[in-house]
């Protein structure tokens with residue numbers, strides 16, 4: 001067993017991380033090919049033959065600035081009113097939504113959102129997300145995606161969109 005607690009690595013724009021061996025200090029790039037939804041710990045074997053754990057963190061994944069029209073609904077309120085907003089940046093973990101004259105949104109509200117990526121396929125993204133930040137002055141709502149069942153193809157579309 002390794003005596004090292006796992007070092008945390010943030011996945012880069014290119015989907016790679018640079019791992020540093022805690023034994024010999026060799027730095028080696030590692031491509032994260034597989035689409036992982038969650039942060040996780042894995043064991044890496046260095047060329048010096050030592051094995052050590054690393055933690056891969058996706059939360060800091062590349063945020064892309066965009067301007068995409070979206071429709072959203074506040075699931076935490078009784079109204080089923082669909083409103084229009086603009087997605088201003090997006091990452092695998094969440095997005096920022098610009099809203100217009102909507103002061104009803106509060107922290108921890110759950111929003112449902114639907115929009116199409118401006119990629120070739122115009123992939124449709126439907127998400128449920130939690131409000132984690134509100135900038136009332138600029139009308140920007142920061143949201144974190146909630147885990148959804150059967151979101152596989154959306155995650156994949158988003159992943160390639162952000163690459």
Ligand SMILES: [Zn+2]
Nearest residue numbers: 021024046048
């Ligand atoms: Zn090593």
